[in-house]
Amino acid sequence: MPKEEILHSFFVPKLCNLCEHSPCAQVCPVGATFDSPDGAVLVDPKYCIGCGFCIQACPYGCRFLNPATHTAEKCTLCYHRITRGLKPACVEVCPTQTRIFGDLMNPVPDDPLQNFFKNNRVQALKPHLGTEPRVVYAGMDKEVS
Ligand code: SF4
Ligand code: SF4
Numbered sequence: 001m002p003k004e005e006i007l008h009s010f011f012v013p014k015l016c017n018l019c020e021h022s023p024c025a026q027v028c029p030v031g032a033t034f035d036s037p038d039g040a041v042l043v044d045p046k047y048c049i050g051c052g053f054c055i056q057a058c059p060y061g062c063r064f065l066n067p068a069t070h071t072a073e074k075c076t077l078c079y080h081r082i083t084r085g086l087k088p089a090c091v092e093v094c095p096t097q098t099r100i101f102g103d104l105m106n107p108v109p110d111d112p113l114q115n116f117f118k119n120n121r122v123q124a125l126k127p128h129l130g131t132e133p134r135v136v137y138a139g140m141d142k143e144v145s
Contacts, residue, residue, distance in 0.1 A: 040079050048071035
């Protein structure tokens with residue numbers, strides 16, 4: 001009798017992983033994609049020529065061309081908010097508080113992010129690529145493609 005297989009599915013939100021070694025920035029021919037000093041990967045639409053190289057280069061499928069502006073876009077971790085001391089909007093509104101945001105280098109008292117790291121095993125997506133994502137996931141028991 002064939003061994004019964006148990007299938008299960010789960011959701012993995014694919015936001016920009018804010019790679020420390022970001023392939024999208026490395027391939028951009030005009031420097032429109034760049035690393036901010038505080039660790040965000042951003043796009044300056046003034047310089048973007050819409051070539052799409054970054055879309056091909058992103059191993060996480062996180063970029064797209066805005067059909068109206070013909071420039072590349074992606075999640076910026078709500079850079080306009082986090083630079084004002086606010087949380088990213090997705091973290092703020094998530095009804096199940098699934099997302100945690102913080103700065104491990106500058107922890108606050110009883111830091112929720114540090115506490116989470118102490119108590120959970122986390123993993124990055126596609127770690128073998130060496131992109132060093134700043135976004136990590138907990139509760140995954142398998143590699144996600
Ligand atoms: S996840 Fe993709 S878009 Fe985001 S920094 Fe990494 S390579 Fe760039
Ligand atoms: S689409 Fe824009 S941001 Fe992406 S590689 Fe081309 S010029 Fe750079």
